Amino acid sequence: MQWTRGRLDRRLRPSLRQRRHVLRDSHRKIDLESFQLGGAMVAVRRVPPPLVADSLLSPGIGSLFLAVSLTGHPPRQENTFYTSDGTCIGMSIESDLIDVTREDRIATITLNRPERKNALSRALVCDLIETVQFLEETATRVVIIRGAGGTFSAGGDLEQSPDEFVEEVSKSIDVIDAIHTSPVPYIAAIEGAAVGGGLELALACDLRVAGVEARVGLPETTVGIFPCAGGTRFLPRMIGTTRAKELVLTGRLISGDRAASWGLVNRAVDAADVMDTASDLAEAISSNSPTAVEATLRSTNEAFDTPVIEGTRWDEELAQTVAHHPDFEEGKQAFLENRSPVFEDR
Known part of the structure; x- marks a missing residue:
């Protein structure tokens, strides 16, 4: 049985991962x-x-x-x-x-x-x-x-x-x-x-x-x-x-x-x-797509901590992960077929 905490690429969230490990250890x-x-x-x-x-x-x-x-x-x-x-x-x-x-x-x-x-x-x-x-x-x-x-x-x-x-x-x-x-x-x-x-x-x-x-x-x-x-x-x-x-x-x-x-x-x-x-x-x-929701939370939560352009470049890197997730394909197909999308769980 596979147990995981986050579903987006871990390389994009080192500071968050470190905070969670500290939380577990403390x-x-x-x-x-x-x-x-x-x-x-x-x-x-x-x-x-x-x-x-x-x-x-x-x-x-x-x-x-x-x-x-x-x-x-x-x-x-x-x-x-x-x-x-x-x-x-x-x-x-x-x-x-x-x-x-x-x-x-x-x-x-x-x-x-x-x-x-x-x-x-x-x-x-x-x-x-x-x-x-x-x-x-x-x-x-x-x-x-x-x-x-x-x-x-x-x-x-x-x-x-x-x-x-x-x-x-x-x-x-x-x-x-x-x-x-x-x-x-x-x-x-x-x-x-x-x-x-x-x-x-x-x-x-x-x-x-x-x-x-x-x-x-x-x-x-x-x-x-x-x-x-x-x-x-x-x-x-x-x-x-x-x-x-x-x-x-x-x-x-x-x-x-x-x-x-x-x-x-x-x-x-x-x-x-x-x-x-x-x-x-x-x-x-x-x-909505759990993957897109998580990406949105991460981006908005760091909006005040990162200069706009630097943050936008980080969003571009994050988009590489989200755009290749099956949810994006499902969302596009649902839009073109005029139906409600069915997104995967995290």
């Missing part, structure tokens, strides 16, 4: 191995608890995730995850703090600490890192992140000690880097509030949908700290330095409606429509 390494069991190939994915649901653990095995691929490909189902070759690798991913479901090629990650307004504890962030890494191995084309209980996330857990808080910030930066550099697009569905580290998590996503009355902001300066997990880096690029400094220096929260007018979120809708709107965006993206 966190809990995932080991993969496979063996024959009767007529089936069994892939063993070693992950530490509590990422794996207790129901998936076999006595005497410890923290092993057993994924069985039978001869042929089973029909795709809701809540089922697949590798790029169509192999089923699990029915769901669950922990006490993260819930993941899948419908067709769209996965939904739910932060599951509703009693703490989904505050970002170190344990939650560690589970989130593992989940992001896992989803990259599957045929998932888009991921939606939301919070349980009607709140996206209240940010860092202030009941932690200073050392624990800094450690949580370090892990938060790891997961923000993983989401921001992922070949899979992420959409934040902001219900209720996205504050502090919760907003920084949403800013790492590629798109954001918020309720018109949702509250968003970076109030860290009001409690003696500053937005140190990406807020001061992402915000100026999205809404300009002037508004970014106003939001950070005052620590004030703004409504989802105002956030949309500032360009901080893509859509502001009624609270009841947040998930439907995020799902509509996800479906539109998932119908």
Whole structure:
């Protein structure tokens, strides 16, 4: 069974590859191995608890995730995850703090600490890192992140000690880097509030949908700290330095409606429509070529870091890979035949 992380030519993404290797080394390494069991190939994915649901653990095995691929490909189902070759690798991913479901090629990650307004504890962030890494191995084309209980996330857990808080910030930066550099697009569905580290998590996503009355902001300066997990880096690029400094220096929260007018979120809708709107965006993206989507993400994410002409030359090199991918031929044929294209999974 072949497990790969990115599908574009690795030579075109050395810095991204290096960052991911650092992320793996600085966190809990995932080991993969496979063996024959009767007529089936069994892939063993070693992950530490509590990422794996207790129901998936076999006595005497410890923290092993057993994924069985039978001869042929089973029909795709809701809540089922697949590798790029169509192999089923699990029915769901669950922990006490993260819930993941899948419908067709769209996965939904739910932060599951509703009693703490989904505050970002170190344990939650560690589970989130593992989940992001896992989803990259599957045929998932888009991921939606939301919070349980009607709140996206209240940010860092202030009941932690200073050392624990800094450690949580370090892990938060790891997961923000993983989401921001992922070949899979992420959409934040902001219900209720996205504050502090919760907003920084949403800013790492590629798109954001918020309720018109949702509250968003970076109030860290009001409690003696500053937005140190990406807020001061992402915000100026999205809404300009002037508004970014106003939001950070005052620590004030703004409504989802105002956030949309500032360009901080893509859509502001009624609270009841947040998930439907995020799902509509996800479906539109998932119908496009995964290879073209990944190339687009890589190019736009580096737009501010590279001079225009230098970046355009890099895009030319990237186009060499994308233009020779079967998706491009399928897209051209579908256009000429006036039909919807059917693109390969990553």
